[in-house]
Amino acid sequence: MRFGTLEAGGTKMVLSVGNENNELLEQVSMPTEAPEKTIPARIDWCRDKGIVSLGIGTCGPVDLNPASPTYGWITKTPKPGWSDKPLLPPMRDELGVPALIDTDVNAAALAEWELGAAKGLNSCLYVTVGTGVGAGLVIEGKLVHGLVHPELGHMLLRQESNDPAPDGFCPYHKGCLEGLAAGPAIEKRWGTKAQNLPVGHEAWNLEAAYLAQMCVNAICAFSPEKIILGGGVMQQKHLFPLIHQKTLALLNGYVQAKEILESIETFIVEPGLGTRSGATGALLLAKQAYAEAEK
Amino acid sequence: MRFGTLEAGGTKMVLSVGNENNELLEQVSMPTEAPEKTIPARIDWCRDKGIVSLGIGTCGPVDLNPASPTYGWITKTPKPGWSDKPLLPPMRDELGVPALIDTDVNAAALAEWELGAAKGLNSCLYVTVGTGVGAGLVIEGKLVHGLVHPELGHMLLRQESNDPAPDGFCPYHKGCLEGLAAGPAIEKRWGTKAQNLPVGHEAWNLEAAYLAQMCVNAICAFSPEKIILGGGVMQQKHLFPLIHQKTLALLNGYVQAKEILESIETFIVEPGLGTRSGATGALLLAKQAYAEAEK
Numbered sequence: 001m002r003f004g005t006l007e008a009g010g011t012k013m014v015l016s017v018g019n020e021n022n023e024l025l026e027q028v029s030m031p032t033e034a035p036e037k038t039i040p041a042r043i044d045w046c047r048d049k050g051i052v053s054l055g056i057g058t059c060g061p062v063d064l065n066p067a068s069p070t071y072g073w074i075t076k077t078p079k080p081g082w083s084d085k086p087l088l089p090p091m092r093d094e095l096g097v098p099a100l101i102d103t104d105v106n107a108a109a110l111a112e113w114e115l116g117a118a119k120g121l122n123s124c125l126y127v128t129v130g131t132g133v134g135a136g137l138v139i140e141g142k143l144v145h146g147l148v149h150p151e152l153g154h155m156l157l158r159q160e161s162n163d164p165a166p167d168g169f170c171p172y173h174k175g176c177l178e179g180l181a182a183g184p185a186i187e188k189r190w191g192t193k194a195q196n197l198p199v200g201h202e203a204w205n206l207e208a209a210y211l212a213q214m215c216v217n218a219i220c221a222f223s224p225e226k227i228i229l230g231g232g233v234m235q236q237k238h239l240f241p242l243i244h245q246k247t248l249a250l251l252n253g254y255v256q257a258k259e260i261l262e263s264i265e266t267f268i269v270e271p272g273l274g275t276r277s278g279a280t281g282a283l284l285l286a287k288q289a290y291a292e293a294e295k
Numbered sequence: 296m297r298f299g300t301l302e303a304g305g306t307k308m309v310l311s312v313g314n315e316n317n318e319l320l321e322q323v324s325m326p327t328e329a330p331e332k333t334i335p336a337r338i339d340w341c342r343d344k345g346i347v348s349l350g351i352g353t354c355g356p357v358d359l360n361p362a363s364p365t366y367g368w369i370t371k372t373p374k375p376g377w378s379d380k381p382l383l384p385p386m387r388d389e390l391g392v393p394a395l396i397d398t399d400v401n402a403a404a405l406a407e408w409e410l411g412a413a414k415g416l417n418s419c420l421y422v423t424v425g426t427g428v429g430a431g432l433v434i435e436g437k438l439v440h441g442l443v444h445p446e447l448g449h450m451l452l453r454q455e456s457n458d459p460a461p462d463g464f465c466p467y468h469k470g471c472l473e474g475l476a477a478g479p480a481i482e483k484r485w486g487t488k489a490q491n492l493p494v495g496h497e498a499w500n501l502e503a504a505y506l507a508q509m510c511v512n513a514i515c516a517f518s519p520e521k522i523i524l525g526g527g528v529m530q531q532k533h534l535f536p537l538i539h540q541k542t543l544a545l546l547n548g549y550v551q552a553k554e555i556l557e558s559i560e561t562f563i564v565e566p567g568l569g570t571r572s573g574a575t576g577a578l579l580l581a582k583q584a585y586a587e588a589e590k
Contacts, residue, residue, distance in 0.1 A: 061551060075551055076551050122440075122441070123441050123442075135516075137517060139434050139435070139437070139439055139441065139517075140434070140435070140437040140438075140439060140440070142434070142435040142437070143435075144434055144435060144517055144518070145417075145435070145518065146417070146418050146434065146517055146518030146519055146520060147418075147514075147518045147519065147520045147550075147552045147554060147555070148518050148550060148551070148552050149518055150515065150516060150517055150518050151514075151515045151518070151549070151550060152515055152516055153515075154511075154515045154549055154550075155511075155512045155515045155516060156452075156453055156508055156511055156512060156515075156545065157451075157453065158451055158452065158453045158454065158470060159453065172547045172548070172549045173545070173546075173547060173549065175453060176515075213451055216449075216450075216451055217450045217451060217512060217516070218516065219442075219446075220445065220446045220447055220448075220449045220450045220451075220471075221430075221445060221447055221450060221512070221513065221516045221517065222432060222434075222439055222441055222445055222516065222517055223439065223440065223441030223442045223443050223444055223445050223446070224441055224442065225441060225442045250451065250468070251468075252467045252468060253467070254446070254449055254467045254468065255442075255443060255446060255449075256356060256370055256371050256443070257442050257443050259442060260442070
């Protein structure tokens with residue numbers, strides 16, 4: 001059986017076909033243009049693939065309420081042309097297959113929970129640190145949506161005293177996580193792209209300090225059983241030991257869980273599925289859409 | 296049918312008997328002493344009440360994992376004599392009734408979600424601001440436990456620039472929510488008990504600023520459908536409009552939910568059950584313990 005997946009991002013969209021064994025069989029990446037051009041092109045690619053359902057992981061903001069008349073629509077966004085535009089409905093209706101949508105980060109969290117670093121647990125937090133900072137969350141075995149969906153990137157942090165740009169670069173919030181720690185913030189603060197900064201540069205200590213604050217606040221807020229850090233910035237693997245050490249220092253022994261106190265290196269980890277978390281999560285959504293339609 | 300409830304706090308314990316209509320019929324409060332004295336006294340009070348099960352809401356830290364050999368034990372605590380002591384097991388075994396335990400704040404969150412301010416929703420955050428700051432959390436219709444249980448009081452906040460005591464008073468963490476905003480922090484910062492500070496005193500602006508930061512971070516972390524603020528400090532009802540206004544200012548329009556943008560006064564609210572949230576939650580746990588044993 002073949003399932004269609006779409007990872008819809010602000011700069012590119014990745015389409016895949018996967019099978020019931022959670023294998024991704026073929027994949028294509030296309031730039032994100034105006035919806036009038038982008039969506040028909042996506043539909044065309046899917047049309048002859050023999051897919052039985054579609055799963056979409058998308059950048060937000062998106063209406064995820066299945067009871068809403070605008071379920072699967074992108075809501076207000078600074079991305080030109082995309083505000084209040086339907087994403088899921090035209091694909092579902094043109095392709096004539098059942099479809100489900102979630103945020104890209106919730107899809108990745110779902111995949112990491114079912115098949116990756118958090119397999120067998122009841123909860124996990126998946127955070128991507130790249131062009132932005134986003135997070136998906138599984139709690140007590142369920143993806144978290146809530147009122148809208150988590151927007152962990154805009155959590156307010158305490159500005160570090162040695163930060164040369166302590167207000168950060170978010171147009172909405174002074175000193176939120178994304179404005180302080182996403183890739184573009186690193187570039188603006190230090191005047192060069194993050195990947196040009198050598199291991200040992202003070203930028204990485206600062207980056208780890210902000211990510212450790214986020215880990216502490218996530219632990220205090222909802223007590224996840226695993227924190228998974230992915231995205232472009234986290235390709236800097238040397239960040240992990242710094243984040244581990246700073247998280248322990250900030251917690252200062254308060255949260256008495258041996259998973260944290262004795263083995264934080266297996267508590268705050270890389271994605272188990274590498275860079276496939278998002279596409280695999282969209283595949284799981286597609287399988288779920290098919291199963292629900294067959295009921 | 297009669298159900299027993301225990302609210303176990305660090306300074307007092309409140310026992311009640313309730314019925315299947317969620318009414319609390321009789322109640323007694325006793326000081327918390329050493330467990331060797333306190334627990335037998337609680338058992339004695341319950342013995343002739345004809346209860347069919349017991350629900351316990353307790354201050355943490357507590358082992359909430361039903362599969363653990365120390366389920367229902369208090370774990371490491373600064374409270375003298377209580378570290379690594381069983382609370383639920385002796386009561387369950389001596390009384391010979393099924394029993395369930397959760398944190399006091401999770402019990403309150405459960406009651407507010409089933410019967411109070413968050414009735415009919417999928418999620419809510421219940422925060423008590425008093426001697427300490429604690430939080431219970433219902434997400435997608437389930438109480439959140441996770442690795443241990445939420446410890447929202449130790450979330451790290453950005454210290455306000457006009458705070459005369461910006462490090463706060465938590466022995467573990469500089470600048471965490473509890474250390475900055477619990478009742479004792481207010482008293483230490485201003486040299487008088489919170490209830491002596493008049494409406495309009497700068498203390499309340501500062502208090503509202505910290506609680507608004509917490510609300511913003513909760514909204515960004517897990518997108519609750521309702522935030523309920525209870526506890527002694529929140530008896531200062533004039534705090535609510537300040538918290539509403541500061542939360543909106545900090546979010547700066549980023550989270551596009553009409554519940555927040557258009558009616559924040561019904562989004563961040565007082566407990567619907569007044570001061571009965573905790574006892575009612577313990578009663579719901581008792582009813583659940585009975586139902587599970589009857590299966």
